[in-house]
Amino acid sequence: MKLRALGVASIAALTLFTIALPAQQSALPYTVVTRAGRQPLAARAMNGQDMFALDDLARIFNLTTKEDTLAGGLTVTVGTQTIVLSPQQPLASVAGRMISLPAAPVREGRMWFVPVDFVSRALAPISPIKIDLRKPSRLVIVGDVRMPRIAARAEALGTTTRVTLDVAPPTPHTVAQEGSKILVRFDADALDAADLKTNLTSDTLQAIHVGDTPQTVTIDLGPRFGTSRSSDQPAPAGASRIVIDLVSQEAPQPNQPPQTPQGQPAQPGTPEPPLLDLPPAGGLRTIVIDAGHGGDDAGARGAQGTLEKNVTLSVARRLKGSIEARLGVRVLLTRDGDQNVGPDQRAALANNNKADLFISLHANASVRPTVAGAQVFYLTLAGFGTDANAAARGNPEALPVVGGGSREIEIIPWEMAQGRYLPQSAAFAGAIEGALREHVPMSARALQQAPLRVLVGVNMPAVLVELGFLTNAEQERLLAGDTLQSTLVQALTEGIVRYRAAAPTAGTTK
Ligand SMILES: [Zn+2]
Numbered sequence: 458m459k460l461r462a463l464g465v466a467s468i469a470a471l472t473l474f475t476i477a478l479p480a481q482q483s484a485l486p487y488t489v490v491t492r493a494g495r496q497p498l499a500a501r502a503m504n505g506q507d508m509f510a511l512d513d514l515a516r517i518f519n520l521t522t523k524e525d526t527l528a529g530g531l532t533v534t535v536g537t538q539t540i541v542l543s544p545q546q547p548l549a550s551v552a553g554r555m556i557s558l559p560a561a562p563v564r565e566g567r568m569w570f571v572p573v574d575f576v577s578r579a580l581a582p583i584s585p586i587k588i589d590l591r592k593p594s595r596l597v598i599v600g601d602v603r604m605p606r607i608a609a610r611a612e613a614l615g616t617t618t619r620v621t622l623d624v625a626p627p628t629p630h631t632v633a634q635e636g637s638k639i640l641v642r643f644d645a646d647a648l649d650a651a652d653l654k655t656n657l658t659s660d661t662l663q664a665i666h667v668g669d670t671p672q673t674v675t676i677d678l679g680p681r682f683g684t685s686r687s688s689d690q691p692a693p694a695g696a697s698r699i700v701i702d703l704v705s706q707e708a709p710q711p712n713q714p715p716q717t718p719q720g721q722p723a724q725p726g727t728p729e730p731p732l733l734d735l736p737p738a739g740g741l742r743t744i745v746i747d748a749g750h751g752g753d754d755a756g757a758r759g760a761q762g763t764l765e766k767n768v769t770l771s772v773a774r775r776l777k778g779s780i781e782a783r784l785g786v787r788v789l790l791t792r793d794g795d796q797n798v799g800p801d802q803r804a805a806l807a808n809n810n811k812a813d814l815f816i817s818l819h820a821n822a823s824v825r826p827t828v829a830g831a832q833v834f835y836l837t838l839a840g841f842g843t844d845a846n847a848a849a850r851g852n853p854e855a856l857p858v859v860g861g862g863s864r865e866i867e868i869i870p871w872e873m874a875q876g877r878y879l880p881q882s883a884a885f886a887g888a889i890e891g892a893l894r895e896h897v898p899m900s901a902r903a904l905q906q907a908p909l910r911v912l913v914g915v916n917m918p919a920v921l922v923e924l925g926f927l928t929n930a931e932q933e934r935l936l937a938g939d940t941l942q943s944t945l946v947q948a949l950t951e952g953i954v955r956y957r958a959a960a961p962t963a964g965t966t967k
Pocket residue numbers: 458459749750756757765819820
């Protein structure tokens with residue numbers, strides 16, 4: 458697939474650990490939340506759509522329904538307003554205005570079923586009380602209920618584990634440690650915590666969950682927890698962000714009593730523990746291989762039907778075997794199946810595992826079928842604004858200082874992580890390009906810089922390799938076959954060996 462350039466503004470809205478529910482689970486009930494309490498609302502999967510029984514909605518929202526047997530339609534009355542449904546049409550007339558539905562209503566015997574979106578598109582606009590349908594959380598919030606969405610992510614920063622809570626809308630809160638827990642209490646009626654789970658645990662972090670009260674996010678601390686610092690940080694519009702650093706006991710605390718956050722944000726200027734445990738010189742310990750695309754994102758497609766997502770996964774799996782055998786390092790894949798993985802999830806996997814190198818694999822497409830050959834890319838900061846470029850130059854005064862820490866990694870926003878690795882990434886890209894050139898056809902522009910979405914958040918030297926062009930008939934045939942895939946794997950492995958040899962301190966600068 459053609460490389461996707463990115464807009465810096467788009468980076469802010471991240472949902473790293475959202476997992477799409479498989480279709481067979483999609484009939485899980487919804488929960489209706491009112492100030493008075495909660496009740497389940499059954500959902501049924503019909504033709505790939507979640508549907509509610511109209512009778513259930515009538516009970517909850519005080520609707521009256523009347524079937525027009527002549528016209529074959531159904532009239533739903535909400536107060537003084539009406540909605541007209543027809544069983545053949547994915548449409549509804551709402552107070553005289555047509556709206557679309559993702560599917561037509563279904564009639565089974567005397568029962569009518571409507572798509573879940575009926576609630577937000579038909580009912581909510583004319584309801585006298587506020588109705589908020591939150592599909593990802595399977596919630597229907599009725600009336601004036603303060604129920605902020607809380608999304609959590611955790612990342613390992615050496616001896617510190619950083620927990621970030623994004624809260625929308627911004628909601629007053631306190632942060633306090635109680636025993637082996639940190640409690641974040643929100644001034645709300647309840648929490649929408651569908652995105653609360655994090656897939657990272659560490660020696661200072663065991664779990665993040667709603668607990669203590671329904672308005673409290675509880676962080677279960679790990680056995681090596683020493684101290685914590687918390688602060689409120691800038692966040693995308695309509696949200697606020699709470700950052701809580703969990704510092705391991707192993708970190709020295711020079712002349713500094715342990716800080717116990719009792720509902721107070723941490724003070725800036727606190728002496729910082731050393732950030733990272735350094736790997737042995739010359740050591741590559743972890744390499745992340747990113748198989749481009751996946752799931753319903755097939756990437757580029759050749760004329761014979763070869764899909765980029767399949768080529769990248771096949772080469773990624775082979776490359777993992779080759780690197781493990783030849784270099785004896787840990788290799789992680791951003792996906793080992795045919796699933797969707799977001800660009801930020803790919804970067805987070807590498808960052809959370811403290812990888813030393815990141816290689817993203819793709820196959821290209823062109824409108825001209827004659828275009829062929831492999832290409833190697835690393836990131837350019839062109840278009841990323843002055844902050845990112847300052848970050849790359851290491852000019853601390855120009856950096857947005859968040860959290861008041863003195864460590865470079867603390868004051869460089871996440872989305873600019875790659876900026877500091879551009880020299881290493883350039884060297885890595887050069888080594889890979891040199892090795893590929895000896896074995897496979899190369900593009901006329903074999904080594905390039907580009908603003909690549911998947912690389913920007915990667916906190917280590919990183920490259921993206923376009924293995925060839927699927928729009929070239931010869932290359933499509935070869936890319937789908939064993940011989941070229943094996944040759945590519947050999948060359949990529951060789952490139953990594955050369956980079957390691959030329960950069961004996963690779964990985965120690967994090
Ligand atoms: Zn691609």
